[in-house]
Amino acid sequence: MRIDIITVLPDLLESPFNHSILKRAKEKGLLEVNLINLRDFSTSKQKQVDDYQYGGGAGMVMMCEPISNCIEHLKKDRSYDEIIYMTPDGELMNQKMMNTLSLKGNFIILCGHYKGIDERIRQLYITKEISIGDYVLSGGELAAAIFVDAIGRLLPGVLNDETSALFDSFQDDLLSPPVYTRPETFKYLKVPEILLSGHEKKINEWRHEQALERTKTRRPDLLKD
Numbered sequence: 001m002r003i004d005i006i007t008v009l010p011d012l013l014e015s016p017f018n019h020s021i022l023k024r025a026k027e028k029g030l031l032e033v034n035l036i037n038l039r040d041f042s043t044s045k046q047k048q049v050d051d052y053q054y055g056g057g058a059g060m061v062m063m064c065e066p067i068s069n070c071i072e073h074l075k076k077d078r079s080y081d082e083i084i085y086m087t088p089d090g091e092l093m094n095q096k097m098m099n100t101l102s103l104k105g106n107f108i109i110l111c112g113h114y115k116g117i118d119e120r121i122r123q124l125y126i127t128k129e130i131s132i133g134d135y136v137l138s139g140g141e142l143a144a145a146i147f148v149d150a151i152g153r154l155l156p157g158v159l160n161d162e163t164s165a166l167f168d169s170f171q172d173d174l175l176s177p178p179v180y181t182r183p184e185t186f187k188y189l190k191v192p193e194i195l196l197s198g199h200e201k202k203i204n205e206w207r208h209e210q211a212l213e214r215t216k217t218r219r220p221d222l223l224k225d
């Protein structure tokens with residue numbers, strides 16, 4: 001999978017993909033992440049990428065030309081499955097969306113800033129708009145990092161234990177059950193007896209019950225269907 005991220009703050013995204021699972025995914029050649037500085041596609045001397053909004057009002061808007069130049073430049077070399085704009089008014093990101101997108105190959109992610117991007121870019125180029133939650137970030141970069149993390153770990157061969165992503169919270173619309181490691185007793189709290197029993201079937205049943213219980217109390221909305 002190849003993800004090209006268009007941003008005015010490439011430095012902000014240098015680190016998140018160079019650790020742990022995503023680092024391994026890159027080293028194994030399963031994931032390629034490229035950071036593209038939008039300012040490199042500005043035609044003005046000052047490398048301007050934003051301007052005042054028509055109709056007045058506070059806040060700048062990201063201009064059409066640099067974004068259009070950048071996307072056209074990228075599209076010369078390859079085709080993209082989706083051109084994604086990270087924005088609080090996009091579709092709410094969830095595990096199902098990530099599962100579906102993880103089957104695709106090439107993405108552009110456009111990170112917004114200021115008041116957002118000129119609407120015509122959305123009309124002309126953007127094929128998917130994604131929000132990571134009902135709150136407003138100061139830019140799309142951290143949202144893009146979350147997107148890459150969530151999708152990167154789903155790529156076959158990225159996780160050591162091939163099956164482990166299948167048991168994540170949300171994979172079956174259930175939250176994960178509680179987990180424990182050594183010691184058997186910490187302060188006055190004991191690991192549930194069943195987990196020490198070695199009885200795989202019973203352990204799986206217990207985990208499923210716990211997952212259901214947790215989902216009922218914490219996220220009943222997930223059980224609606």
Ligand code: ADE
Pocket residue numbers: 086087088112130131132133134135136137138139140143
């Ligand atoms: N940019 C600003 N806020 C955002 C959000 N909640 N999700 C995605 N991109 C954003």
